[in-house]
Amino acid sequence: MIVIDNAAIATVDADGTEYRSGHVVVDGEHIVAVGEGPAPTTDGRRVDGSGCLVTPGLVNTHHHLYQWATRGLAADSTLFEWLVELYPVWGGLDAEITHAAATAGLARLALTGCTTVADHHYVFPRDGGDQVEALVSAVTRIGVRGHLVRGSMDRGESDGGLPPDHLVEDIESALRGTEHAIDTYHDPSPNARIRIAAGPCSPFTVTERLMKEAAELARRKGVRLHTHLAETLDEERQCLAEVGCTPAEYADSLGWLGDDVWLAHTVHLAPGAIRRLGETGTGSAHCPTSNGRLGTGIAPARELLEAGAPVGLGVDGAASNESGGLGEELHQALLQARQRGGPQALTVRQALWMGTMGGARCLGRQDELGSLEPGKLADLAVWRLDGLRHAGITDPVAALVLGAVPDIELLLVGGETVVERGELRTADESAIATELRTASGRLR
């Protein structure tokens, strides 16, 4: 058992319950008690939470971990220019590089409060080895939960797509690879550490047939669906020219809206599309820093929440978000929503909700993750708020969302310690950095 007490607690439950000085008790993988005042037991390991805020662990809904090895390139480009510059570099990816990059990216996420990570991997060079295994082993090494999206691209330059032909798979290989990943790694149990989803990359890199057949495969296997959608105006223009409708209408026509789907970005949505995402329960992975880095626009996060759509936060790949930390996305989401809709557009508590329960809903894990309640999995972050960066801020949630990203006093995943006193406990940070430098060097 682990008993955390004397801490401020934001449970992010349906009532938004918070405690000024309370306790969380963890027994094995689960939370067994949360409340105000001293803990009802003195058994087990005690963690003094004085000066700290406990929240559910953050849920990252969109990433490309392999990109940790290709940061800092195409620094001042649009999305399409950035992709065209990076595709040839990604062509050199192999399992060893992907493992090193993913380990580094996951370490960074854990150190910024993240306990569950959705990774969208869509680059499978022919001689690149077992990319999915490389990701699974990185997730296991760092000790977070992984939702690995087996991505795919089957529309190369010669078919009017953006990627070079040698980087795309044929449709049969893409579907076979996706099915193999599901059969090998997908764990449907409530405390799963690894789940698999199906994820054709985007309308401008994937054929209509692959979009449809990937959705059929996912629904036959009972896994979720993920893709990029409505990220840029370039994408919208191309979609209008090719199929005569917007990306959201196109997705709808292909059976790609539903409560088993979450979409990365959804920046450019007409009012009718926002309503459709709400009606269908389609999730959005809002990636404010990446959208800012590429200047793509500001996603209508508040409007989506009002329409009833699940909205989670994502860092996106580190090649368009070199920091790769999830804690700071709470802050960025709030700033971007307010730039779009004024100071009441998103409250600090709504930002925290998106980073926790909103993300859990996008991944279909709202019954197990996303809030601190008895019976839920013990995935939580203890944020230290009594140092120079936050001292004197009386509202701990405002300190977390408006202030600098705090150090992590303790990060638990299923009751197991991943970060303690600001340091990764599951792997050696300097060894990870060395591996990453070598991997990144091999791609240049």
Ligand SMILES: [Zn+2]
């Ligand atoms: Zn992305």
